[in-house]
Amino acid sequence: MIRTGVSAALALTLASAVARAQAPAEPTPTLDWNQVPAPPPAAAGPPRWMLAAGVRTLYIKGAGYDPFSSDDAFVQFSLTGTGAVVRRDELSLAAGVGLDVGASSAHARGSATDLHMTRVSALVEGRYQPASRLYFFARLAPGLLHGSAQIDDASSPAGATMQATFDTFAVDLGAGAALRLGTVARPQIRAWLVADGGYGWASAQSLLLSPSLGSDSNKAGSLDLGSLAPRGGFFRVALALSYD
């Protein structure tokens, strides 16, 4: 079972970023602090701009996912960008976009299978910051889910891979918290650890896989792998940078 290279790469990315965030600032001998204006005080309330990258794990319980994974987890690289559109004291309302990209590979009865899913979403997020280093949020993220499933079965016509693609509406509803880790390079740029969870919904898709035979595609029958419902509870951990 390959849980995609996304997880490992992202872990390294996060580790590197965290290490950078916690490393002591390099000395700048030529800088005279007495002549530099004092940095602006930390802004009150949640951050204005935020870019987050992390790992989103969706737990798909339906049997339609079984050919593509030996467990129920579907792991994606998750990227979100938000900007606060309304800020009042410790409350704010942010809007943004999100991208979730992932794949799962397995063997179904000896045949190699792959499932790729990419989700592009718009998101609306309400934030509440009770302390300067912590805020909570709730997020609604409707979007479009594109998926492709394929299976390599030597018995298929011409030895071709059988595949199917689908596009469907999807929506995430979740809540989480963000913990400020510190500043990065400049006082306006801060690092956050963001964790959230919720439920991701998408309509069920009928998986009728066919070989790609071009003009002869009408000569090939389809493989019915049943219905895939790419929905379930999800959990996401991300590292974010904010700018005020």
Place this chain on the structure above:
Amino acid sequence: MNRSVRSWLLCLAVVTAGCGGRAPFWSEFVQTGPLTFNLVTTLAIVDAPANRVALLTPGSGQTLTTTFVPVGTGVLNAATSADGKTLFVASAGHRARLGDARPTEVPSITVVSADGSAQRYDLMNLTDPLGGMAVDPGGHWLVLYPSTETSQPAVQNPNELLVIDLTQPSGPVMAAPHTLMSFGGHPQRFTFTAPLHLPASVGDQSLLIVESDQGLSLLQLRVDMTLPEITVPLTSGSTTQLLSPAGIAVNAGDSTHGACLGVRLANDHDVVTLQFVPNVDAHGAPVGNGFLPTVNLNDVGGVASDIAFVNTDSGLRLAALVPSLKKATLIDPTTSLRTDVALPAPYQNLSVVTNALGTAGSCDNATAAPTVVSDVALLWNGSSIQGQEGVAFWELGQTGCQSYRSIDTVGVTDVVAAVLNVPTPNDRLKVLQTRNATTFYILNLANRTAAPLQTSTSDVSLSISPLGDQVWSYVAYGETVSATDLGHQLLPRSLLIERPVSGVYEVARAADNPAVVILHDQGGIGATVYDAKTLDDTTRRLYGGLLLGGSP
């Protein structure tokens, strides 16, 4: 790596790790060369690792609908009914160990019909299943027996039979156990007879005849198996040698004579005939089975290679072929009188073809119909020895212009390995499969000609169309399939096949328009479906991954 980074990585590992699991079905590989049966209107593939049967039903436009029928866990064996429309699957069940998530499942028999309906008999009184299976052609009984070919318990009784009444409602049932009386022998073959004309006290009854390596057992099957079996140990009259049956012939009898059996022996020159006499008490009430066999040993001078009951103009005879002496012997089952007939070649097999001939056996100048219906037998050898090739017609009476008991040879120059019957309307034809030769023959019983068909290799498999209009030839795991028209032209046509072929099955569809399903079983199960009439490449359809769908 500092402590914080390690903590975060651990956190990531936790959230990215999967939970839950999938059905074990998906981890079971597709079996290469699964048991496959043509159920007339659908093709049944036993998907043993997934405990199910896949029914592939061709439709119009060469569509292929796949239906999955679950069967018991641990498939042991499968067989079809005599009419080929029903599949019987024996399963071992499952014995749950401590902590086993799968519940205990008793051994079972699943009866699968071509329409996808199924009945399951759970054999409640079994712990260890039996893998051998014999099915009554009448559809009433199914007998399980120990098999050496499938996984069997550490200790087994080779003479144990389990009899299941298939007319009872499905669900939990009790199999009737029966142990054959044994003098040290092991069952070898099982034959369900048609109703036999037994003595009047019994009437017409079907029997199960079990051939062991030392004798015969005759059983009248009952739900409770209360009737005793009749055991016929076979020993030579002059020595202590145990005689092993090599095959039997059954004549059901009629109003003029009772039923009789013939038994040829693998290790003796005798051919055994059995007739039945009443076994009644002083008041005429049946004792035991109500009949007893009378046994006669008939020395035919050599080991008989094949036997069959034939009608001659002298009456019913048991014909035995003795290839070592290049002769056949006709045995009167009543008197044991023997008549030898010299043969031009050491033929080893015979098939009675009278019914297939119909009136075709009469020659053109025949002026009177025969008063006695005598048989015509087709002699062939089935030998791998070059020089023993050929087939011959054996007239067993005065038929038209043919002389009494004449032998009419046909110029087939290859060793005949098998004679395949052709269904009506071309039942006057036989297909002769050869061994180690690049030819097969279409034998016409009417004009006694054998048309050769050349093949590119000697490894050709043949199957006959259920409609009797074509013979399918293919090379196993090659990409060559041909259909030869059995009409007047004997015209071979090749199919365009792009994957290795594991089997060719002609399946009936609506409106007398059959489809032919060519299976491919390497790397999964795929199929190519043709219209069996038109064989049009442009309308064929190809399928792959047929056993990947239908997850439980």
